[in-house]
Amino acid sequence: MAPNSSKTSKLALIPLPKGTVLLPGVLLRLPVANRSDLASLLSSLLNQSAGLKNDGTPITFGCVPLGSPLLSNDGQQLLEDGTVDAEKRGEYDSLDAGEARKEDLFRFGTLGKVTGVQRRAFAEPLLLIQGMERFTVDRIVQEEPFFEAEVTFHDDIESSEQDSEINELFQQLRQLSRELLTLLRLSSLLPNASSRLSPLVARRFELYISRTDPSQAGKLVNFMADISDSSFEEKLMILASPDLKSRLEKAVEVLGRQVQGIKSNIKITSFTTTTSFPPTSGLDISQMDPRELLARRAMSSLAGLTPPGASSGQNEDEKEPDEVDELQQKLQEAELSPEARKVADKELRRLRKMNPANAEYGVCRTYLENLAEIPWTKVTEDQLGAETLKQARKQLDDDHYGLERIKKRLLEYLAVLRLKQSINQGVEKQIAELSQTLDTMTEDNKEKETLPESDRLAAEAKLQLLKNRQMGDKSPILLLAGPPGTGKTSLARSIATSLGRKFHRISLGGVRDEAEIRGHRRTYVAAMPGLIVSGLKKVGVANPVFLLDEIDKIGGANFQGDPSAAMLEVLDPEQNHSFMDHYINVPIDLSKVLFIATANSLETIPAPLLDRMETITLSGYTTVEKRHIAKRHLIPKQIRANGLADGQVNLSDDVIDKTITSYTRESGVRNLEREISSICRYKAVQYADATDTGALASYDPIVAVDNLEDILGIERFDEEIAEKHGRPGxxxxxxxxxxxxxxxxxxxxxxxxxxxxxxxxxxxxxxxxxxxxxxxxxxxxxxxxxxxxxxxxxxxxxxxxxxxxxxxxxxxxxxxxxxxxxxxxxxxxxxxxxxxxxxxxxxxxxxxxxxxxxxxxxxxxxxxxxxxxxxxxxxxxxxxxxxxxxxxxxxxxxxxxxxxxxxxxxxxxxxxxxxxxxxxxxxxxxxx
Structure with a gap:
């Protein structure tokens, strides 16, 4: 049964996929693949049903959409210009429902009832959920393994016949719904329509609209908002509307805009008598059936292909002509290199002449989309101020203890960047002044024709010298070599944070195919760019920090090529400014990328590849270093990971040293972290028992040295392993x-x-x-x-x-x-x-x-x-x-x-x- 709306209830919540909204009375198909939170929730609910001896109670839970960057959390504040910060938009685009945090959830949702499971061959199963009633999320009380919150339910109050405003809005909504149904029927007249409206479905649609009365206005709003061409933000606003009148007004606005757009196009058709169609169509407007002509116009409007006021001579039958224009706009905004611009223009011309039904059409379009997504010139600006080196040092010290050599090398790199930036700023100022002077000289010479040619040539030569003085940004290529667990991977992430750049990790362990590095050639089926270009597309800037993890475990020469040899061009500062990916087939500048590679051993790295990198060796940690790392990072992390709070576990230096020397023997700290986790779990059991029995005052957070044998078992290693007594030989x-x-x-x-x-x-x-x-x-x-x-x-x-x-x-x-x-x-x-x-x-x-x-x-x-x-x-x-x-x-x-x-x-x-x-x-x- 649904919870009572008159009081606050506790309800399990499931975030809906991005762009999806469930409204009351609407059926939703929810994918279940890669949703660990949904699996945990269903398992918990099924166990509860089994405990109740399966009394037939339906499975219900709250369905909450993800928030939109265009709306406030309450769904009422819409950005007027529709623009969103690029960083915020990137975070929203990469958001996944299975990994959503409580800050990503919308404040309103709908109670959903599971009605069944839909399975199809070669497709993931879908959970069928029926929307019941809307609610407001008051407070999130649980995040793992699934969300749980205190919510307040809201019943849709039936409107009375005396409410004239609601009745009038309802009549408008019903009339617009009928008009939309008519247009959908007209679109089905097209011989090559992608979707046809079945007469039976159309009849049921018409009966549903005609049988609704003002008391069912809320149901009609939800139904039309779900099937109409409304945006995700408009559906969120309908879900969050506090009363029926505001929801009716929003639904009337959405349907009115959609229907009016179609009517405007039809009106243009009635006044235009010279509408032309592509020569290949062989059709003339005077020979065309009026119903078919009206259906073509309606279908174009529904697809958004002919906006009101557009030229009637546009190619009506071409599939998705706006897609090519949009692609061209993206390519212009990408600021391609000259080589890439030449290739893109050629491919665009081919794409416009190509039939969309041709298989090559999708290949060409995908290639151009990849070109547009590569950050050719977009970079993260390095704000290198007076406090930059101090802040970077503090960031590295906070994240890692010791490792002085690598910290020194990074500070040197930052100092060099800062000096280069100051020099380039002065040179750029001189270049701008000289360019302006040269333009003035050229204009004066055109008017008076008195300036000698030698002055202009001298100015151009000086301008070229200034451009040559600009210092390039060749990032170093570092190789962090050392035993496992010494912090190589996390150090690379800290470097990106200290530099203020975006970070991307590429795992090279087990890579055996050269095409994974350089990409597949476009002649192959399902060709795609390599790991390097894909990483650039993901971060969206040309100067990120790339972590090449486990480079010593990359494959050698085999029948699929030599991946280690393919890395030679990537990691060569003298060559990677023109890296050639087989798929893109256009030189790409990688010189601004800061490559950081990690390796456990240098023996398996080919000598030519090792020669291209600056090797920095990370040795094993000493006992004192491990103690500092444990106190600063490992112990607080494991206390939180095991459900405890600060102060509920107290480890002295003697306990930490005993754990390091007697239970671990490693260069890194991974096994030490596991042993600390075992200690925290042991104390978590004690704390839970004390809480359950009401004897919380008897709980002792201190772990003594004598307790370690009970917690971790007998000592695995002897602290003193040197001989006590000597003997000859x-x-x-x-x-x-x-x-x-x-x-x-x-x-x-x-x-x-x-x-x-x-x-x-x-x-x-x-x-x-x-x-x-x-x-x-x-x-x-x-x-x-x-x-x-x-x-x-x-x-x-x-x-x-x-x-x-x-x-x-x-x-x-x-x-x-x-x-x-x-x-x-x-x-x-x-x-x-x-x-x-x-x-x-x-x-x-x-x-x-x-x-x-x-x-x-x-x-x-x-x-x-x-x-x-x-x-x-x-x-x-x-x-x-x-x-x-x-x-x-x-x-x-x-x-x-x-x-x-x-x-x-x-x-x-x-x-x-x-x-x-x-x-x-x-x-x-x-x-x-």
Missing amino acids: VVTGLVAYSTGGQGSILFIEVADMPGNGRVQLTGKLGDVLKESVEVALTWVKAHSFELGLTHDPNEDIMKSRSLHVHCPSGAIPKDGPSAGLAHTLALISLFTGKAVPPQIAMTGEISLRGRVMPVGGIKEKLIGALRAGVKTVLLPDHNRKEVKDVPQEVKDGLEIIHVRHIWEAIRHVWPDAHFPGEQHANIFESRL
Whole structure:
């Protein structure tokens, strides 16, 4: 049953598709595809019906249209000039009913009753909804998973026969309805009419109009407003009209305007005797049946093709002639480039000569529409004032913690833009003044013919020099490379916000077809532009920020082309000013687009493509950085996402640090966010239980460290993973990347046994790591006498023994030139019986002369060493510059020692030990 109109009731609401209005007494077909809110509502209502043992109660809910940018929220204020801000119009055009917010809903709606489901082959199902009564939305009380609001219902009060004004308006509406029915019948006389009015339907239409009386005026208003040629805003105003009289006046105005337009055209026909038709039609007005002539005029008026007062010599039989004119107007407003203008004019001429029934007509029209939608010259103005750099810095700092290098690069770009803008403004002013002077000189020369030609040529040369001084806007092409979860994608969005530009994301992961980048050629069926041009059409400006996400996962050469090679022209600052899309086939300027690409690994990116981008590496976050990110972004986000309010969950720094170190081990913060979400859900259950039982005062929002095991389970990782005690032959090395995409420590174990000099390597070592072992063993054998391992310089220490070198975690592949120093010290430790202190870790490669060579991944290795509990790290002396980029907390937590030679490393590892050849280390490096 419908709720009582005399009081406020709570009602579930469903936003109607854009441009759709449901009026009382009207049947609406509502698409159900991609409507999660509708599915949730129907599921809830069906469950309630099942709980009531299916008593036959109809399924009802409120149907609320989306608001219009031309109307106020109450539907009464109409913009007089009909113009809307472009940004507001763009937001409205991209609005989808399934994603509507409460601000997008109209204030009035209609109670709808589900009468059935319409299914057709190869088409989405439609829900049949009958309008019942109108209501006013007082307050939205729920938004997810569907809208729910407090509403006030309004019954249509039947008018009395004594109400003369309403009776008069009703008679006018009924007369206009009959006239419209007559015109619809006339339109059916055309042999090629797109839609015909069945005699049976026309008869039922006529009976319905004739049988209505003033007491049913509201029903007739709703019916005629639904079937007439009324705009979306006019239907909204009828829905929002407070009384019957105002609705009648609006309906009479709409039908009167439509019928009067048709009558005006018919009147012109009666006075015109020289109306011409296309030569191909073979018709003459004197030979035409009067009824057919009247039907042609009526059909033209209904379609809006011959407005009142138009020339009677216009081509009446051409299908949609105004569409071509409208398309031409759009192309003129698009300000095409000279090449594009030439192609568009040619295609327009072809389109005008083409039969609309021809399949090529739609192809040509679609191509021209795409040309008109590309932003050739429209840009977002960069308002680079005195506070721009300060505001951009604040925006980046608010959105991301750390990442100083990328922030510095963006501020540099903003500073360069600001300087270029100031220079160009001065040059443009000089160009305008010189152009005006040149025009004056030309006019004076025409009148007096006394100015020499050399003066004019000199002025033109100076003008050209000034134009050459204008500085172009070549945006940089940045590549953010780093492990997953480090904020690469969100950083690109923050960059667009700080620049004040529009943002568009293009996912390149899994792209295998070159046509997805460059577009399909127009000779193919269902051809369309590529991802780049489609992105420009979507943002509507020529200088947006494009995020090329996961560029390292783009496909290589295959039978569909090479997508990575197609990106070469897009990402080349020297070429992308004339990018050629196969579908558009006209050069497009991409030089103003700020391209930001993201990648997890640089190894899979082709070298020519990598060379075109400016690589900025994002390393993993430290524990302190993760703590700041969690407190500033992750915890407030998850508290809101789990239905809690600020202050209802309290996480101390100790709890956050324990979660970071014991339950996550990653470079980014995605797993950390999942664990924080688990904690918030745990507290949400406690809060809900306390609310239900009325013991809200007993709820404790504080999460203690001791509670983490109950919430998250046992600890997954040990905070201190370095060895507690050392033993000969075991050394702690460092690797840049582990399975989590971050630095970590690596144990190197060496054991000897009786044998014949054989060396066995295990632990899934790569070729480079095996070479490190061989170089280390050669250096130790060559310096065995100086190390005190033998008493004879010519004695082979491996003559009667065999070695086994092993790196634990054998299932993980390990390779790279970084463990030579660790292998050498492990062999010396084994042969001398001196244990390497377990709190010392090292990285670096060695040469046969004993020099410690530089390696990569210093920042990741040091972060991993600190996380593993290492206290001292030995680094190559040539890696001093990389240590500058290491976070200060890491440098404060580690003692970093730089070494040039293996003997320096030996002195630092065993400062109290004495080796016989140590004093000669500075005199010679190798006996080889």
